Amino acid sequence: xxxxxxxxxxxxxxxxxxxxxxxxxxxxxxxxxxxxxxxxxxxxxxxxxxxxxxxxxxxxxxxxxxxxxxxxxxxxxxxxxxxxxxxxxxxxxxxxxxxxxxxxxxxxxxxxxxxxxxxxxxxxxxxxxxxxxxxxxxxxxxxxxxxxxxxxxxxxxxxxxxxxxxxxxxxxxxxxxxxxxxxxxxxxxxxxxxxxxxxxxxxxxxxxxxxxxxxxxxxxxxxxxxxxxxxxxxxxxxxxxxxxxxxxxxxxxxxxxxxxxxxxxxxxxxxxxxxxxxxxxxxxxxxxxxxxxxxxxxxxxxxxxxxxxxxxxxxxxxxxxxxxxxxxxxxxxxxxxxxxxxxxxxxxxxxxxxxxxxxxxxxxxxxxxxxxxxxxxxxxxxxxxxxxxxxxxxxxxxxxxxxxxxxxxxxxxxxxxxxxxxxxxxxx
Amino acid sequence: xxxxxxxxxxxxxxxxxxxxxxxxxxxxxxxxxxxxxxxxxxxxxxxxxxxxxxxxxxxxxxxxxxxxxxxxxxxxxxxxxxxxxxxxxxxxxxxxxxxxxxxxxxxxxxxxxxxxxxxxxxxxxxxxxxxxxxxxxxxxxxxxxxxxxxxxxxxxxxxxxxxxxxxxxxxxxxxxxxxxxxxxxxxxxxxxxxxxxxxxxxxxxxxxxxxxxxxxxxxxxxxxxxxxxxxxxxxxxxxxxxxxxxxxxxxxxxxxxxxxxxxxxxxxxxxxxxxxxxxxxxxxxxxxxxxxxxxxxxxxxxxxxxxxxxxxxxxxxxxxxxxxxxxxxxxxxxxxxxxxxxxxxxxxxxxxxxxxxxxxxxxxxxxxxxxxxxxxxxxxxxxxxxxxxxxxxxxxxxxxxxxxxxxxxxxxxxxxxxxxxxxxxxxx
Numbered sequence: 001x002x003x004x005x006x007x008x009x010x011x012x013x014x015x016x017x018x019x020x021x022x023x024x025x026x027x028x029x030x031x032x033x034x035x036x037x038x039x040x041x042x043x044x045x046x047x048x049x050x051x052x053x054x055x056x057x058x059x060x061x062x063x064x065x066x067x068x069x070x071x072x073x074x075x076x077x078x079x080x081x082x083x084x085x086x087x088x089x090x091x092x093x094x095x096x097x098x099x100x101x102x103x104x105x106x107x108x109x110x111x112x113x114x115x116x117x118x119x120x121x122x123x124x125x126x127x128x129x130x131x132x133x134x135x136x137x138x139x140x141x142x143x144x145x146x147x148x149x150x151x152x153x154x155x156x157x158x159x160x161x162x163x164x165x166x167x168x169x170x171x172x173x174x175x176x177x178x179x180x181x182x183x184x185x186x187x188x189x190x191x192x193x194x195x196x197x198x199x200x201x202x203x204x205x206x207x208x209x210x211x212x213x214x215x216x217x218x219x220x221x222x223x224x225x226x227x228x229x230x231x232x233x234x235x236x237x238x239x240x241x242x243x244x245x246x247x248x249x250x251x252x253x254x255x256x257x258x259x260x261x262x263x264x265x266x267x268x269x270x271x272x273x274x275x276x277x278x279x280x281x282x283x284x285x286x287x288x289x290x291x292x293x294x295x296x297x298x299x300x301x302x303x304x305x306x307x308x309x310x311x312x313x314x315x316x317x318x319x320x321x322x323x324x325x326x327x328x329x330x331x332x333x334x335x336x337x338x339x340x341x342x343x344x345x346x347x348x349x350x351x352x353x354x355x356x357x358x359x360x361x362x363x364x365x366x367x368x369x370x371x372x373x374x375x376x377x378x379x380x381x382x383x384x385x386x387x388x389x390x391x392x393x394x395x396x397x398x399x400x401x402x403x404x405x406x407x408x409x410x411x412x413x414x415x416x417x418x419x420x421x422x423x424x425x426x427x428x
Numbered sequence: 429x430x431x432x433x434x435x436x437x438x439x440x441x442x443x444x445x446x447x448x449x450x451x452x453x454x455x456x457x458x459x460x461x462x463x464x465x466x467x468x469x470x471x472x473x474x475x476x477x478x479x480x481x482x483x484x485x486x487x488x489x490x491x492x493x494x495x496x497x498x499x500x501x502x503x504x505x506x507x508x509x510x511x512x513x514x515x516x517x518x519x520x521x522x523x524x525x526x527x528x529x530x531x532x533x534x535x536x537x538x539x540x541x542x543x544x545x546x547x548x549x550x551x552x553x554x555x556x557x558x559x560x561x562x563x564x565x566x567x568x569x570x571x572x573x574x575x576x577x578x579x580x581x582x583x584x585x586x587x588x589x590x591x592x593x594x595x596x597x598x599x600x601x602x603x604x605x606x607x608x609x610x611x612x613x614x615x616x617x618x619x620x621x622x623x624x625x626x627x628x629x630x631x632x633x634x635x636x637x638x639x640x641x642x643x644x645x646x647x648x649x650x651x652x653x654x655x656x657x658x659x660x661x662x663x664x665x666x667x668x669x670x671x672x673x674x675x676x677x678x679x680x681x682x683x684x685x686x687x688x689x690x691x692x693x694x695x696x697x698x699x700x701x702x703x704x705x706x707x708x709x710x711x712x713x714x715x716x717x718x719x720x721x722x723x724x725x726x727x728x729x730x731x732x733x734x735x736x737x738x739x740x741x742x743x744x745x746x747x748x749x750x751x752x753x754x755x756x757x758x759x760x761x762x763x764x765x766x767x768x769x770x771x772x773x774x775x776x777x778x779x780x781x782x783x784x785x786x787x788x789x790x791x792x793x794x795x796x797x798x799x800x801x802x803x804x805x806x807x808x809x810x811x812x813x814x815x816x817x818x819x820x821x822x823x824x825x826x827x828x829x830x831x832x833x834x835x836x837x838x839x840x841x842x843x844x845x846x847x848x849x850x851x852x853x854x855x856x
Contacts, residue, residue, distance in 0.1 A: 055556060055696075061644045062548030063673075065522035069509035070501070070539040074677045076554055077670050081497035091492035104617035104665040105583035109538050111499040112669060120490030126504055128483060152752050155533035155783050155793055189532035216489045237532040239667065241540060242505050245491075249502045268483075324580050355583050357785055365583055 073111075082112060083177040093118040093217070095162070096246075097181025101309045106157070106328065106355070106363040108184035110239050115246045116162050116182060119217030122266055126250035129214070131234070135272035138201030145250050148234060151191035156233075157362040159185040159330045161302045162260035163286055163407040168398075172428045175314040176307050179413055179425070183330070185363040188254055190235035193228050193270075202272065210277040211253050214268035221262045222276035223255055227300070231256050231361075234267065256361040257332025258300045259286065259407075291402035302332035304391050305410040306339055306366070306383035317421035320374035325352070329364045331385035338384040339366040345378035345414070346393075352381070372417070378426050380414035394427055501539075510540060511605040521546040521645070523590070524674075525609025529737045534585070534756065534783070534791040536612035538667050543674045544590050544610055547645030550694055554678040557642070559662070563700035566629030573678050576662060579619035584661075585790040587613040587758045589730045590688035591714055591835040596826075600856045603742040604735050607841055607853070611758070613791040616682055618663035621656050621698075630700065638705040639681050642696035649690045650704030651683055655728070659684050659789075662695065684789040685760025686728045687714065687835075719830035730760035732819050733838040734767055734794070734811035745849035748802035753780070757792045759813035766812040767794040773806035773842070774821075780809070800845070806854050808842035822855055 073080065083097035096115035098108055108114075115121075126145045134140040162182030166173060173179035197209075202225070209228045213219040223232065233254040236243055243249040248265030255262050261281055276282070276298070288296040306329035311317055325343070329336045335358050340349040355365040366381065382391040394411035414426035501508065511525035524543035526536055536542075543549075554573045562568040590610035594601060601607035625637075630653070637656045641647040651660065661682040664671055671677040676693030683690050689709055704710070704726070716724040734757035739745055753771070757764045763786050768777040783793040794809065810819040822839035842854035 055552070055642060057550035057552055058642050058644055058646060058696075061520050062545070062550040064519035064548050065516075065524050065543060065545070066510075066512045066519055067549070068539075068674070069512070071510070071541065071543075071672050071674050072539065073498070073669060074554075074671075074673045075551065076677075080669060082494075082499070084494045084497070088493075091494055092489050094493035096493050103668040104581065105615045105668050107535060107615040107667045109667045109669045110501075111496075111539075113499065115493060115499075117490070117493070120492055121495070122485035122490040123503065124483070124485055126502075150750065150752070152797060153532065153754065153795065187533045187535040214483060214486050216486055218486060239535045239537045240531040240533050241501060241508060241537045243502075244499050245502050246496070246499050249504075268486075322578065324578070326581065357787070359785070367581065369580055 080112070082115065083175075083181050092120045095182055097177045098184050100176040100181055100183070100307070100328070101312045101315065103309070104326075104365075106185050106365050107239065108186055110186070110241065110244050110247075113184045113186065113238070113244065113247055114160075114162070114182045116260065117215060117217065117246075117265070118219065119215050121245050122215045123245060124214060124250060124266060129250050129268070131251060131267060132269045133196065133200045133272070134269075135210075136203040136206040136274065137197075137272050138203060139199070141200050145236070148191060148236065148251060151195055153189055153191055154233070155187055155189040156231075156256070157185065157187045157359050158254065158256045159183065159361060159363050160260055160263055161330070163302070164409075165260075166409055167406050168409050173313070173425060174428075176309050176312045176413075178313070180305070180307050182260065185330075186238040187240065188233065188235040189237035189240075190233040190254065193232040193234055193253070194230075196234060197228060197272070200272075205274045206272045208273045208276045210269075210271040210273055210279070211262075211264040211267060212269040212271070213248075213264045214266040219261060219264050219281060220277060220279035221264055221282055222273075222279065223253070223262060224300070225272075227255055227258065257302060257334075259302065261286065262300070286407060288401065288407055289404040299408055300332075302330070303408065303410045304331035304333065304336065304383040304385040304389050305329065306336075306381040306391055307413050308341070308379060308381050308415060311379075311417065311423055312415050313423050313425050315423050317372055317417060317423070319421075320372050323370050323372050325368040325370045325379060327366055327381050329366055329381070329383040330362070331383065331389070332361060333389065334360050334386045336364040336383055337386045339364070339381055340384070341366075341368045341379065341381050343370055343377055343379050346380065349382070374419065376419055377417045378414050379417065380412050380426075382412050508540070510543065511603075511609050520548045523610055525605045526612050528604040528609055528611065528735070528756070529740045529743065531737070532754075532793075534613050534793050535667065536614055538614070538669065538672050538675075541612045541614065541666070541672065541675055542588075542590070542610045544688065545643060545645065545674075545693070546647065547643050549673050550643045551673060552642060552678060552694060557678050557696070559679060559695060559698065561624065561628045561698045561700070563638075564631040564634040564702065565625075565700050566631060567627070569628050573664070576619060576664065576679060579623055581617055581619055582661070583615055583617040584659075584684070585613065585615045585787050586682065586684045587611065587789065587791050588688050588691055589758070591727075591730070592837075593688075594837055595834050596837050601741070601853060602856075604737050604740045604841075606741070608733070608735050610688065613758075614666040615668065616661065616663040617665035617668075618661040618682065621660035621662055621681070622658075624662060625656060625700070628700075633702045634700045636701045636704045638697075638699040638701055638707070639690075639692040639695060640697040640699070641676075641692045642694040647689060647692050647709060648705060648707035649692055649710055650701075650707065651681070651690060652728070653700075655683055655686065685730060685762075687730060689714065690728070714835060716829065716835055717832040719832075727836055730758070731836065731838045732759035732761065732764065732811040732813040732817050733757065734764075734809040734819055735841050736769070736807060736809050736843060739807075739845065739851055740843050741851050741853050743851050745800055745845060745851070747849075748800050751798050751800050753796040753798045753807060755794055755809050757794055757809070757811040758790070759811065759817070760789060761817065762788050762814045764792040764811055765814045767792070767809055768812070769794075769796045769807065769809050771798055771805055771807050774808065777810070802847065804847055805845045806842050807845065808840050808854075810840050
């Protein structure tokens with residue numbers, strides 16, 4: 001944990017004021033003089049008159065109410081879908097990434113929430129679904145979904161992130177989604193796991209809870225009891241409506257800030273134990289070999305991380321001028337306290353503005369006003385969280401972790417902007 | 429604005445503690461002894477063994493990745509759709525209500541966001557869409573969507589509510605959605621309208637901005653300049669993704685806390701003026717005749733309001749016992765400061781717990797632990813906002829506003845619970 005470096009906190013503000021003074025430079029006058037016919041410009045100056053070009057969609061009625069009982073995006077947004085590789089050998093154990101560079105704010109709409117599963121998505125009848133709670137408890141219990149929903153509820157905005165986001169061997173992603181798209185954020189509603197465990201009564205010696213999912217892969221992870229008695233939840237709603245099948249319908253475990261796959265989907269069993277299960281997904285996978293021959297296991301926290309989503313890889317800047325640099329930052333340890341942005345390949349850093357309110361274990365949107373001068377540039381962001389931890393560079397991570405590390409890649413991702421405005425992954 | 433009444437602030441806490449002591453009463457032992465075969469209960473007691481009934485969906489692979497490039501809800505949630513009357517004479521000018529009683533938290537998922545339009549939903553090509561800004565400005569401007577997106581952006585969670593939610597003459601709704609379903613809440617991203625107006629330069633005498641939409645009904649509302657220079661936005665994203673067509677794709681005006689139809693969808697023109705336009709939708713409609721022969725006009729703010737969503741109309745309590753009363757509260761004036769709940773037909777009130785963080789001009793979720801004794805009951809909520817304003821009863825509103833009032837019905841909505849657990853609108 002390094003001391004946050006000194007940075008120039010005023011440069012960002014100066015850029016913003018310059019934008020406002022050079023306001024018309026934003027549009028470059030192109031909107032009035034260059035891009036429009038003279039008649040439109042004159043029409044714009046006649047106060048109160050409609051411009052001559054009334055669009056077709058104003059002249060005829062649109063779609064009647066009820067055309068879409070459950071609404072869908074515009075057909076003009078048909079390319080904004082989950083990012084799934086087209087060249088996988090099979091699709092039952094696979095990942096679907098959120099198209100981060102096409103999104104704004106911090107909420108991920110449910111249809112674009114990232115997916116990662118190991119045996120396909122089950123279709124579960126909620127009336128048949130059961131959650132069993134057994135092991136070192138006074139009263140083993142089996143809950144229906146109605147039982148779960150009768151507990152007192154709570155709602156929180158939390159991010160979820162897969163631990164292999166990305167895996168180290170694959171930093172060749174083209175877009176923000178390719179790189180860190182196994183990341184989403186929603187408002188979750190459910191019951192505090194602590195309340196549920198208290199229903200059963202924990203026995204002395206209870207140190208872990210082994211959570212098992214009801215999909216064909218039966219994802220199994222061991223959760224430390226301290227987390228279970230802290231902010232862990234059994235969630236049944238995301239962004240207001242019931243969980244999506246891809247996110248665990250009808251019930252999932254939520255362990256805010258912890259590795260994605262610990263948030264077991266299609267939750268069917270909580271087995272309270274003295275020892276962890278050492279399941280496949282916390283031994284064969286989700287452990288990291290270190291250079292000295294040992295391996296890290298049970299690395300629960302997703303550490304502070306950030307990425308610029310705009311302008312970012314796969315996009316193109318069409319002309320020099322004002323650009324807002326925008327991105328997201330997050331940390332499993334609590335709140336993001338600061339995000340720095342560099343526009344000169346890491347030589348200097350400026351403090352970005354954080355969108356308030358900054359929430360615990362949720363995404364935080366950051367922004368920095370910037371003026372692109374048309375020359376090649378490398379832009380990047382780094383997050384600092386409330387513990388003082390600073391997001392490291394890839395080189396710093398590899399120096400500590402070596403070549404065989406797989407998970408918890410929270411490196412800084414720089415974007416290279418070419419003279420023609422094309423944007424690529426500077427690490428690839 | 430009445431002084432908030434004294435209420436017993438401790439009763440809610442006592443109920444919560446009783447729930448925890450009587451913990452097993454939640455499940456009534458029915459889960460173990462009554463509902464299950466003996467073999468399942470024994471299996472639950474054998475630590476580490478799977479119960480004998482492994483569900484079918486664990487035995488075969490689920491849907492492969494990519495089955496849904498843009499995810500959809502579970503088929504078991506097929507009845508959770510927008511609430512549209514089946515008996516309207518036509519569907520081009522109509523309302524689609526959010527199914528509030530089926531939702532949790534404060535975020536409304538985009539597919540269930542309420543709709544109200546007057547000429548159907550247009551399909552607009554964002555590349556063709558233009559926003560004209562003219563009138564009392566130094567520089568009339570025409571913006572493309574690319575221009576709008578190049579401004580500095582901001583994101584906020586705000587509610588939107590139609591002013592006729594419900595109209596006074598129709599308090600016969602069966603469910604929370606029937607009554608106040610023209611209400612939703614999302615995270616909006618866009619540009620501050622103030623910044624955009626500064627681009628054009630406001631001239632002296634500029635007192636209003638007349639906003640016009642590009643649908644076939646060309647919704648037109650006049651917005652006071654103070655609001656335009658305060659927190660008004662031009663929004664292009666909702667809950668992270670681009671606006672839905674039903675919510676104004678590709679661009680809408682957002683005037684947080686103000687009447688729903690002032691948040692003009694499919695925004696095509698901002699005309700800066702000295703006087704309001706007195707458009708149809710602020711004269712023929714959206715004005716309220718008072719008993720003394722005058723009419724209220726330009727009643728901008730949506731005042732403090734709340735409703736219990738669970739248990740609520742159309743639902744049924746299956747048995748006595750612990751129930752969490754849950755609902756939503758909101759105010760266009762800023763933050764909800766308190767919500768009181770009565771379970772005895774208004775004789776006494778208890779303070780409900782508010783889900784933190786409480787946000788300005790957003791929905792606030794409230795909850796109260798409650799134990800239903802199986803007897804008939806009337807439950808209701810009332811919101812108090814940061815100005816001290818208290819949500820009134822329907823009788824109090826009608827006494828002031830008379831019989832010809834239409835809009836701004838923010839009355840308390842009580843639910844009647846019968847002995848058989850059926851829940852109905854106590855005002856119908």
